[in-house]
Amino acid sequence: MTKKKLATIWLGGCSGCHMSLLDIDERILDVVKLADIVKSPVVDGKELPEVDIALVEGSITSDEHYKEILHIRKQAKTLIALGDCAVMTNVTGMRNYFPLKEVIDAAYVNAVSNDGQGELPNHPCLLRLNDKVVPLQEVVKVDFVIPGCPPDADTIFYVLAEFLNDRLPDLGKTKKLKYG
Amino acid sequence: MDKRKIFISPVTRIEGHANITLEMNDDGTVHDAQFHVNEFRGFEKFCEGRMYTEMPTITPRICGICPTSHTLASVKACEMIQGIKPTYTANLLRRLMHIGQNLSSHALSFFHLSAPDFLLGYDSDPAKRNIIGIAEKFPDIALRGIRLRKFGQEISERITGKKIHIMGIVPGGIAYPLTEDNRKALLDWIPEAKQTVQLGLNIIKKFHEENGEMVQSFANSPTLYLGTVGPGGEHELYDGKLRFMDEEGVILNDQVSPERYLEFIVERSVNWSYLKYPYYKSYGFDNGFYRVGPLARLNVCSRMKTPLAQDEFEKFRQMNGGRPVHGTFYYHYTRLIEALSDVEDAERILNDKEVTSLHIQHHGRWNYEEGIGSSEAPRGTLFHHYKTDETGKLINVNLLIATGQNNPSMNRSVLEVARQYVKGETIKEGMLNRVESTIRCYDPCLSCSTHAIGKMPMVIELKDRSGNLIRSIERY
Numbered sequence: 001m002t003k004k005k006l007a008t009i010w011l012g013g014c015s016g017c018h019m020s021l022l023d024i025d026e027r028i029l030d031v032v033k034l035a036d037i038v039k040s041p042v043v044d045g046k047e048l049p050e051v052d053i054a055l056v057e058g059s060i061t062s063d064e065h066y067k068e069i070l071h072i073r074k075q076a077k078t079l080i081a082l083g084d085c086a087v088m089t090n091v092t093g094m095r096n097y098f099p100l101k102e103v104i105d106a107a108y109v110n111a112v113s114n115d116g117q118g119e120l121p122n123h124p125c126l127l128r129l130n131d132k133v134v135p136l137q138e139v140v141k142v143d144f145v146i147p148g149c150p151p152d153a154d155t156i157f158y159v160l161a162e163f164l165n166d167r168l169p170d171l172g173k174t175k176k177l178k179y180g
Numbered sequence: 181m182d183k184r185k186i187f188i189s190p191v192t193r194i195e196g197h198a199n200i201t202l203e204m205n206d207d208g209t210v211h212d213a214q215f216h217v218n219e220f221r222g223f224e225k226f227c228e229g230r231m232y233t234e235m236p237t238i239t240p241r242i243c244g245i246c247p248t249s250h251t252l253a254s255v256k257a258c259e260m261i262q263g264i265k266p267t268y269t270a271n272l273l274r275r276l277m278h279i280g281q282n283l284s285s286h287a288l289s290f291f292h293l294s295a296p297d298f299l300l301g302y303d304s305d306p307a308k309r310n311i312i313g314i315a316e317k318f319p320d321i322a323l324r325g326i327r328l329r330k331f332g333q334e335i336s337e338r339i340t341g342k343k344i345h346i347m348g349i350v351p352g353g354i355a356y357p358l359t360e361d362n363r364k365a366l367l368d369w370i371p372e373a374k375q376t377v378q379l380g381l382n383i384i385k386k387f388h389e390e391n392g393e394m395v396q397s398f399a400n401s402p403t404l405y406l407g408t409v410g411p412g413g414e415h416e417l418y419d420g421k422l423r424f425m426d427e428e429g430v431i432l433n434d435q436v437s438p439e440r441y442l443e444f445i446v447e448r449s450v451n452w453s454y455l456k457y458p459y460y461k462s463y464g465f466d467n468g469f470y471r472v473g474p475l476a477r478l479n480v481c482s483r484m485k486t487p488l489a490q491d492e493f494e495k496f497r498q499m500n501g502g503r504p505v506h507g508t509f510y511y512h513y514t515r516l517i518e519a520l521s522d523v524e525d526a527e528r529i530l531n532d533k534e535v536t537s538l539h540i541q542h543h544g545r546w547n548y549e550e551g552i553g554s555s556e557a558p559r560g561t562l563f564h565h566y567k568t569d570e571t572g573k574l575i576n577v578n579l580l581i582a583t584g585q586n587n588p589s590m591n592r593s594v595l596e597v598a599r600q601y602v603k604g605e606t607i608k609e610g611m612l613n614r615v616e617s618t619i620r621c622y623d624p625c626l627s628c629s630t631h632a633i634g635k636m637p638m639v640i641e642l643k644d645r646s647g648n649l650i651r652s653i654e655r656y
């Protein structure tokens with residue numbers, strides 16, 4: 001079997017899903033026997049090449065995430081939504097109940113620790129926040145979802161191992177899902 | 181002034197979570213640097229209207245690397261609202277989990293992210309400069325590093341059933357006791373964990389010896405420091421009082437209760453970053469830089485609480501004749517000294533007779549409108565500040581995050597490194613790596629900031645005043 005290419009990507013999330021991925025601990029060495037991790041926040045960064053599997057953490061919160069998820073979809077044969085933020089926006093989407101301006105003002109204008117002399121972040125280098133946070137499948141087709149906040153490491157490893165061995169994981173059979 | 185701009189994007193163009201702009205003077209020297217932090221999620225607003233008791237479960241989702249520190253700052257704010265204190269055993273277990281998180285975060289920072297530079301070299305093949313590259317060349321070190329992180333994570337799992345975003349930390353205590361089996365299982369890890377931290381210390385000390393000049397001169401401008409200390413000024417991560425210190429080592433304020441943070445710290449938002457710039461209030465925006473995190477905590481404290489860490493601490497203190505050590509590179513060293521203290525302290529707690537007691541929760545109810553809690557995240561002091569109405573619904577939330585407080589200094593460190601390595605249109609080899617490793621020294625709370633855990637790909641664009649590209653350097 002030729003070695004597969006794997007990418008893990010972090011959009012609007014807390015990195016907890018990536019930390020849970022790292023919680024597979026020593027088993028990372030089993031993963032790299034079957035796949036090269038060609039892009040991930042935990043290894044060297046690269047332009048995203050064509051990959052067999054992309055694990056994506058987080059929701060789409062900005063113009064940059066939006067462009068990025070389209071690009072990921074183009075490059076990845078299998079796109080997996082990793083964790084509740086990617087699947088249904090979760091905590092990242094809680095700001096959807098408020099107008100964006102109020103959300104921004106709470107931090108940059110009204111915070112009790114502000115000195116009153118600040119400016120709003122609006123530099124051309126910064127990403128532009130979208131009015132509403134959306135999950136991955138609202139923008140692109142998602143091939144598989146791993147729910148959980150974060151999904152636990154055993155579940156992530158099981159799903160990865162199945163895909164890397166050309167099998168389709170069945171979360172219903174594994175009893176590995178933990179919520180909360 | 182005719183200024184050209186150099187634009188460094190540490191992440192690829194399509195991803196740009198964080199990047200740096202360098203403004204150039206006419207004579208080709210660097211005028212200014214701006215470190216852009218590109219992420220915002222809006223917790224301050226969307227928590228409004230919810231019950232304050234939900235906060236210990238919502239706020240860990242700010243960051244997957246330091247969730248326990250958020251939970252603890254949050255639950256302490258809730259306890260101030262209720263006017264109650266946790267039980268002795270609950271405090272032991274919370275402290276233990278906090279140590280676990282500190283240890284796993286420090287292990288990640290050192291073994292997974294920084295050790296590749298120390299062991300494989302700054303100029304080694306980027307494709308291998310990661311924990312897997314270490315596994316190929318030094319399998320024992322990689323495995324040990326992975327297992328040290330695992331030990332830290334397992335502490336939370338064995339108490340609350342979860343490694344990340346722990347559950348059951350409630351006002352007045354904790355929902356789960358520690359079983360005897362789990363206590364024993366954790367205790368079994370201690371010798372290995374101690375050895376691994378010592379191994380890390382040997383690696384960093386060897387690197388110090390071989391690269392003395394670079395290590396000492398690396399982004400070493402003096403700043404103020406803030407850290408939490410115990411009643412005798414000892415090193416503290418979970419629960420203590422604030423100590424502010426100036427660059428000469430003079431204690432500016434001591435034993436300050438975290439509830440008074442607003443008397444000492446204010447912050448300003450800037451247009452080039454989503455991360456605000458906190459500063460020491462009485463010194464003003466331009467002079468009030470202070471740093472937090474392991475370097476700051478070891479600079480401000482009077483001693484470590486455990487013997488092996490104390491031995492190491494005394495050596496650290498010699499480095500600048502008893503005065504604060506300013507070199508940013510020493511964040512690595514101090515991180516490992518803390519890790520040593522973590523393991524020793526975990527051993528002490530696990531041997532406390534009360535640690536498996538079932539007296540784990542006091543009960544309280546809403547009593548006061550305001551609550552403030554703080555804790556020392558791996559990267560530094562953080563504050564949660566809640567105001568509620570008389571039904572306990574949140575009407576105002578303020579969060580001061582550890583990495584935010586290092587933001588002004590990170591920005592300045594980047595500027596210093598850029599001044600050293602950028603001359604005219606020539607960007608010296610090593611500049612990219614140096615900028616990046618400067619940022620890495622701070623181990624910025626990545627979720628709250630850059631989104632790049634590993635090596636940052638960079639694009640530097642040298643532009644003239646009207647924005648025309650002169651040339652660009654890329655590194656992926």
Ligand code: SF4
Nearest residue numbers: 013014016083084085
């Ligand atoms: S699902 Fe949970 S752990 Fe994953 S990114 Fe979102 S908040 Fe973090």
